[in-house]
Amino acid sequence: MAAHHDHKHDHDDAGGHSHSHAPANFGTAFAIGITLNLGFVLIEGGYGVVSNSLALIADAGHNLSDVLGLLVAWVASVLVKRPPSKQYTYGLRGSSILAALFNAVFLLVALGAVAWEAVQRLATPEPVSVGTVMVVAAVGIVINGVTAWLFATGAKDDINIRGAFMHMASDALISAGVVIAGLVIFLTGWVWLDPLVSLIISAVIVWGTWSLLRDSLAMSMGAVPSGINAAAVQTYLESVKGVSELHDLHIWPMSTTEVALTVHLVMPSGHPGDEALLEICHELEHDFKIGHATIQIETSESVRCALAPAHVV
Incomplete structure (x- = not known):
C-alpha cells in the first residue's frame, strides 16, 4: 500500500503480509x-x-x-x-x-x-x-x-x-x-x-x-491495539541502520487479531534494498505482532505530504 502519491519523490514500498495471526476456527x-x-x-x-x-x-x-x-x-x-x-x-x-x-x-x-x-x-x-x-x-x-x-x-x-x-x-x-x-x-x-x-x-x-x-x-476508532507499545515500535524503527528520521507512523487494527502499520523512513544514503526491508517487516511481526507492514523510503528530510502533518501517531 503506497502512501501519498501526490508528491513526486523517490520512494519504495515494502509490504509484510503474514497471516499467522489469523483467527482460529471456532x-x-x-x-x-x-x-x-x-x-x-x-x-x-x-x-x-x-x-x-x-x-x-x-x-x-x-x-x-x-x-x-x-x-x-x-x-x-x-x-x-x-x-x-x-x-x-x-x-x-x-x-x-x-x-x-x-x-x-x-x-x-x-x-x-x-x-x-x-x-x-x-x-x-x-x-x-x-x-x-x-x-x-x-x-x-x-x-x-x-x-x-x-x-x-x-x-x-x-x-x-x-x-x-x-x-x-x-x-x-x-x-x-x-x-x-x-x-x-x-x-x-x-x-x-x-x-x-x-x-x-x-x-x-x-x-x-x-x-x-x-x-x-x-x-x-483505529487506535493502536492495547497489546502493542507504539513508543517501542517507533524506537525500533528509528534504530534501523540508515534511518535519520521517520514520520507518518500509523498503527491500527485490521481485525481483532491482525495489525497493520505504515511509516515513512527517511534514509539519506538511499534505499537499503529489499532484503533489509523484509528484515524490518520480520522484526515487526516477530517482536510486535504487526503482520501487515508498509514502509515508504524517502531520501530527503524535507519531504512532507501536503495533507499529512509531520508527526508520529
Whole structure:
C-alpha cells in the first residue's frame, strides 16, 4: 500500500503480509454454544414462569441475548476470512471488531434490563419455588460453563471471541448466584435475596465487561491495539541502520487479531534494498505482532505530504 502519491519523490514500498495471526476456527464451538443455549432458554424461561422466579426469567432473557451475541460473533468470524475485493481491499476483517463492540454493548443493555427488573422485585418480593430454581440454575451452570470453556483458548488474543466468552462466563456466574440464593432462601425464607443476587451479579459482570467495551470501542476508532507499545515500535524503527528520521507512523487494527502499520523512513544514503526491508517487516511481526507492514523510503528530510502533518501517531 503506497502512501501519498501526490508528491513526486523517490520512494519504495515494502509490504509484510503474514497471516499467522489469523483467527482460529471456532465454528464448532459457536454451533454447540448456540444449540445448547437456545434449548436452555426455552427450558429455563418455562420453569421461571412456573416457579415465579425473576432470577430464572431474567437469566433466560440473558441467555437469549447470548444466543444473538454468539450468532453475531460467529458471522464475524466467517466474514473476517473473506478475501479482499476492489471495494473492500482489506476484506471484511473489521467485522470482527464491530461484533466485539456489539457484544459489549448488548451485554450491558441486557444486564441493565435484569437490574431494572430486580429493583422492581425488591420493592415487592414474591415467593419462589426454590427447588425448581436451584435445579434449573445448576443445569445452567453446566451448559454455560461448557460453552465458555469452548471459547477460553481464544479469549486472550481475539476480543471477538472474548465477547462470546464473556457472555457465557457471565451467564454461568449468574446461574451460580441463583443456586446460592435459592439455598439461602430455602434455609431462611428471605425471598428478597432472589432479586438482590441478580443485582449483585449484574454489577460484577458490568465491571468485567468494561474492558471489552473499552478495547472494542478503541479498536473500532483505529487506535493502536492495547497489546502493542507504539513508543517501542517507533524506537525500533528509528534504530534501523540508515534511518535519520521517520514520520507518518500509523498503527491500527485490521481485525481483532491482525495489525497493520505504515511509516515513512527517511534514509539519506538511499534505499537499503529489499532484503533489509523484509528484515524490518520480520522484526515487526516477530517482536510486535504487526503482520501487515508498509514502509515508504524517502531520501530527503524535507519531504512532507501536503495533507499529512509531520508527526508520529
